[in-house]
Amino acid sequence: MGWRSAENPTTTWVCEALPKDESLALKGDLIIWPPVVVIHNISLATNSNPDEHVAVSVEELEAKLKDMGFGGHNVCRGKPVNQSVLVVKFAATLSGLEEAERLSKVYAETKHGRAEFQQISSGDSSTGSWAHAPSADKMEDVLFGHLGIVEDVDKLDFETKKRSKIKSKREIQNSAAAPMKRRRG
Numbered sequence: 001m002g003w004r005s006a007e008n009p010t011t012t013w014v015c016e017a018l019p020k021d022e023s024l025a026l027k028g029d030l031i032i033w034p035p036v037v038v039i040h041n042i043s044l045a046t047n048s049n050p051d052e053h054v055a056v057s058v059e060e061l062e063a064k065l066k067d068m069g070f071g072g073h074n075v076c077r078g079k080p081v082n083q084s085v086l087v088v089k090f091a092a093t094l095s096g097l098e099e100a101e102r103l104s105k106v107y108a109e110t111k112h113g114r115a116e117f118q119q120i121s122s123g124d125s126s127t128g129s130w131a132h133a134p135s136a137d138k139m140e141d142v143l144f145g146h147l148g149i150v151e152d153v154d155k156l157d158f159e160t161k162k163r164s165k166i167k168s169k170r171e172i173q174n175s176a177a178a179p180m181k182r183r184r185g
Helices: 020-029 042-046 058-067 094-109 114-121 150-155 158-162 169-184
Strands: 003-007 013-017 030-033 036-041 073-077 085-090 143-147 165-168
Touching: 020 030, 020 169, 030 150, 030 169, 036 042, 036 094, 036 150, 042 114, 058 073, 058 085, 085 094, 094 143, 094 169, 114 143, 165 169
Parallel strands: none
Antiparallel strands: 003 013, 030 165, 036 085, 036 143, 073 085
16 A cells, blocks of 8 residues: 556556555554454563563453453454564444544553554654653553554454454444434435
8 A cells, every 4th residue: 555546548557656644544544343452562572681571461451451441342462473462352343443443542642552652663762752661560651552454464363363354444434324324314
C-alpha cells in the first residue's frame, strides 16, 4: 500500500505514490477482524538484560483489563516465538470493535500507543519522552497497545491468524449504520 494507480488517456498504467498521511490512513482502515488489540511488552523486546525484564502473564493482563472496565474479551500470547506480544481478542460485532478502539485509545492517551511503540522499537527514543529507559517496576510502564491492523497479522498466533480476516473499519461502521438509516427513512 502507499500508491494509487491511474490510467493515462493513452491507456498507460501509472503508479503514483500517495502522500504519507493518506497512506497511513489507508493502513489504519484495514483492521484485523474480529478486532484485536496488540499489546507489546517493551521490557522483553528492547532490554537485553534479563534482570530488567518484566514478565506479564495472560492472567495478569486479564485482571488489569477487568480493573479498567473491559469485558467480553479473550487474551492470548502472540506468536509463540515472540513472548513480548499479547493479543486481546474482542467479539466480531460493532460493540466488540468499539471496545477494542476504546482500549487502544486508553494506550494512546497515556503515550503508550502505536506511535510511541514504533518510536521505541525503531531506536529513535531521543525525540520523545523515552530518552531514558522506562521504569520496569510497573506493568503499565512496559505495555504498549494498539488496534490490530493489516501490518500486525504476523504478530498473531496461528489459531488467531487462521480465524481472522482483514476488513475495512469504515465499511464495518457504514454497514452497521445502514440498517439504522433504512429504519428512519
